[in-house]
Amino acid sequence: MPPKPKPTTRDSSFSIFKPGTLVEVSSNDVGFRGSWYTGTVIRRASKKDPAKYLIEYTHLFSDEAGTKPLREIIDLGQLRPVAPREKKREFKFSEEVDAFYNDGWWEGAITGASDGKFKVYFRSSKEQIEFSKEDLRLHREWLGGDKWKPPLEEEEEEEEEENGKVSTEGKTMENDKAVTELKFEKGASVEVSSDEDGFDGAWFAATVIEPVGKDKYLVEYQSLRTEDDTEFLKEEIDILHIRPSPPDTVVVDSFDRLDEVDALYNDGWWIGVISKVLSNSRYKVYFKNTLEEMQFEHSELRLHQEWIDGKWIVTRQGLTCDR
Template sequence: MSQKGKPIDDPATEDPPYLQPGSIVEVNHEDNVCPRARYTAIIMERATSTNDKRYVVQFTNLYQDRNSGTKLSKEYNSVDIRPLPPPQPPRKFKVGDIVEAYFDDGWYEGKIDQVLDDDRYIFRMSSMFLLFGVNQLRLHRTWLNGNWVPPLDESELAVEEEDSTEKMMESETDNAEASKAGTGNILEESDQKTKEKEEEFSEGAHVEVTNIDGDGSNPAWFAATIVKPVGNNRYLIRFETLRTEDDTGFLEKEMDSLHIRPPPPHIPVPDQFKMFDHVEVLYKGGWWKCVIAEVLPDDSKYLVFLANYDKLECKHSDLRPRQGTIDEN
């Protein structure tokens, strides 16, 4: 009590440095595809609500209105906010490692499913598989009681001491550009390549091509062979599963490179799928996106819903894990 008999207010609890206005942080922003996705943001201010553990942040790469350039601002609890992790040098990963992959302006949690050549990895997130270069991956860490778990090693601590937030933001920008590079084909490497290489397919190459008929709401991918390039990034292709109307041979068609991709790498098919798994079904000669609606009693057959809501009964051998970028799934 003061000498005048009035209580003295307790001093406000001081926020940790990373929650101070202007600090660059990562926020656990709920995503329809993956709830464990984190996006870079800036602390703007404490929220005006009665809960003093909430903060207003402005995202650096998410927009309220992209046309006007207005970036998304939102209020979050402090438990959903963590410091910006220090830059991590490229490292070797092994199958089963829990990692985060940078794609579509955020870091998504998953695990390494396969190790490929040239520092490339198959990244698994739920029932989806994506291909990433090592520069778009980092070891998954949790911010717990003011410390990183697992702790940073000596090389990362050295980077943290000498590096600045500005360099980290440059790294985020580089990752953003790399994640958007390419044609958007599924299981395409996230490392940047030149446009010429992305669109270059040699005569006789085995590829997959997507159907471009209709409104594009239910795309499928079909095995095909490059017959020859015809110029302007267009190719004459021969389907390997679709035949001509008179059944005299396999159908040939001219297509642009945006609808052609290399065959996806082999991914082992699990012994059993379960309800709500996102998969692809071999149907009418192509691979179509679908969801397991029901596992039938003999465990070797399923009912699946296609993207156009048609229901289809299929065998286990006609299914494969869905393979695609986050944008496509």
């Protein structure tokens, strides 16, 4: 993909991150994408480069004894205020959340509940881990200033309680479901992911040729070709990196800003977020994994979906569609 652009500095952000401010820090290091760690702003790191800050982490330490908090110089584009949390929240099936794990907040999706515990699926690591409600919060994107998407629901809930009109709609979760065992037949259309550096967050269309051993399939890509360009590339793929082809989710009018989408680029579908709606059905898409922003036509985008426990989860409206 193209070279990474430098983060855009905003004067309003400088005024927010004053010394002593509690913040959250993101990382683009392999294995840490999609996570946020709390820390405190110590000061600007350099007068020559005002877009860098010295941060002291809250839960990360530079010594094994855990007595010396880790300090690190961070780019402005990796900082945001601490994400807000409702005092009370009933999490719903397929809802996007942040789970507190390994001293940081990790982005995932609710896939089940049992005995007061919640199962969360992490797209980046393809893991499913169980958490208590206290270790979860609704996933939010910072829009700048004090604005978040989705906004804090606490005030609205308090008003409903005062009026005696607290709604229970959507506050029940589906029964916990066992992970569906996937089996693909010869000729099935699938999509394949890769753990190789530079391909994180991408899915490539392929066709199943045959199973090869336990939990592996030989597939033929529909757009990737061999080095000599004589035929389509064939490869043995572990079942953890294969999913059915997602159903069509047609967006007739237009995508909205902050919609999570897949963008068709370099023969694959790459996960990104609509950062700006342009004219003539064009959009700018921001890729969190690479800090890149690129322009796409409407026809080159589709709503992002996750295949979890035998269901397709459409992230635009939290909908699920059975497959």
